[in-house]
Amino acid sequence: MAVVFGRPRQLAVAVIFSFIIFAIFQFSYTDDFSLTGHLSDSIQIVDACSPDALEAINNARPTLDPAIPNIVHQLWKTTDIREYSPTITASRESWRAMLEPFNYTVKLWTDDDVLELIKADYDWLLSTYEGYPHDIQRADIARLLIVHSEGGIYSDLDVNPKSAQHIQCLQRLSLQAIFSPTAGTLGLSNHFFMAMPGSPFLQWALYEAKRRSSRLVSRGIILPYLQVFWSTGPIMVTAAFRQYAWLYNTPRLDIGLLDNGFGGLVIMLG
Secondary structure, eight states, X not given: OHHHHHHHHHHHHHHHHHHHHHHHHHHGGGGTTTSSSOSTTTEEEEXXXXXXXXXXXXHTOTTOOOSSOSEXXXXXXXXXXXXXXXXXXXXXXXXXHHHGGGTOEEEEEOHHHHHHHHHHHOGGGHHHXXXXXXXXXHHHHHHHHHHHHHOEEEEOTTEEESOHHHHHHHHTSOOSEEEEEETTTTEEEEEEEEEOTXXXXXXXXXXXXHHHHTTTTTTTOOSHHHHHHHHTSHHHHHHHHHHHHHHHTSOEEEEEEEOHHHHHHHEEEO
């Protein structure tokens, strides 16, 4: 009788052990040149707006045009963002209400708009873009190339602005790009970021995404969300930054990463 009950137990242990090995194998990709340490030594950590910058914004000095344009980009499949979520109200109207009085444009890009942009200016990315198995991968790439093309601010539809003043301050820091953080200062997130038009780093990240697309199958990544994170999401963006900094062999103080505390003064989720 003990043998009868022992076999299922042995099978259960074997299954659990196999799952653990599989999980370790899959999660090993999160250490792919990305989560190898804090970024604070190689990137500009943005933890406050200087009093001078805030004063300049309050005084609306005309000579201080932002290096990052006054445009907010958002993405959805169609122009009907009511389909976005049954529980979360898309943030488009909150961006418009807060920033349009300061001469900002809030622009919604559809799938057709993105495809038109790629065909016109990024045809080398077309086959990669169309070949992704997941819509979120196309959305990840779309946000990078849109901001690379036009400059400005990218915001997911579940990200709301908290302070127009702090957003304006970030635009005037003379940084080519600023990202929100993930896991403290371990990585760059892509749910909210901003950049100058033609940002060299965003160009590098797009090249890295294309390079990874050709290796996705051979890497053996099975879990869908890890496929996305590794190929186009935060793991890819963070790895691209580390490569970019390594290439120039110097801290990239022209790229900013929001400190968690300060980031909470700029935006909020949901």
